Amino acid sequence: MLTNVPTWTTDRIELLKSHFEAGLTCREIAASIGVSRNAVIGKLSRLQLTRGPAPAEPRPTKAARERSRKSIPRLQYQVLQAVYENAQPLQEEPIASERRCSLYELSNERCRWPISTPGAEDFCFCGNTPVEGMPYCSGHTRLAYRPGSRQRVARG
DNA sequence: CCCTGATTCGC
DNA sequence: GCGAATCAGG
Numbered sequence: 311m312l313t314n315v316p317t318w319t320t321d322r323i324e325l326l327k328s329h330f331e332a333g334l335t336c337r338e339i340a341a342s343i344g345v346s347r348n349a350v351i352g353k354l355s356r357l358q359l360t361r362g363p364a365p366a367e368p369r370p371t372k373a374a375r376e377r378s379r380k381s382i383p384r385l386q387y388q389v390l391q392a393v394y395e396n397a398q399p400l401q402e403e404p405i406a407s408e409r410r411c412s413l414y415e416l417s418n419e420r421c422r423w424p425i426s427t428p429g430a431e432d433f434c435f436c437g438n439t440p441v442e443g444m445p446y447c448s449g450h451t452r453l454a455y456r457p458g459s460r461q462r463v464a465r466g
Numbered sequence: 467c468c469c470t471g472a473t474t475c476g477c
Numbered sequence: 478g479c480g481a482a483t484c485a486g487g
Contacts (some may be wrong), residue, residue: 335470335471336470336471337469337470347470347471351471351472351473352472352473354471354472355471355472355473360471360472361471362471362472371473371474371475414467414468414469415467416467417467
């Protein structure tokens with residue numbers, strides 16, 4: 311295959327446009343033209359053909375993202391410090407959920423303890439590794455079965 | 467995990 | 478200009 315044949319011949323661009331306007335997904339368009347999905351998306355992008363307007367705030371560049379990765383915690387830290395300053399030693403219980411996950415990602419290997427409020431934008435699950443035979447990680451297993459912590463929800 | 471569209475950046 | 482890699486969102 312030496313050809314200088316460009317990927318995007320005029321007729322392919324025709325197909326691209328018509329399929330796009332027909333509402334086909336990029337994967338479907340890609341399949342029918344015989345190129346990768348990314349190729350289709352890339353071309354559409356270059357043609358300024360997108361379905362929705364791009365996100366209001368464009369993503370910072372990869373470089374910028376990595377650069378600015380450091381400074382946010384200060385505010386959060388101050389807020390948290392204020393919150394905890396007057397707090398009682400409730401329990402020794404900040405259960406760390408380092409692998410919070412979405413509903414889609416729940417499995418037998420992820421703690422199913424819900425975090426935040428169902429339906430809320432930040433709703434997710436703990437995601438920690440559960441204890442053997444339990445739906446929850448060790449911390450949330452203890453919490454789940456502690457009398458009074460959740461008005462005996464877990465009773466028979 | 468599956469998927470989608472969108473963007474970046476080396477080629 | 479191209480599109481794989483990556484990101485963001487469901």
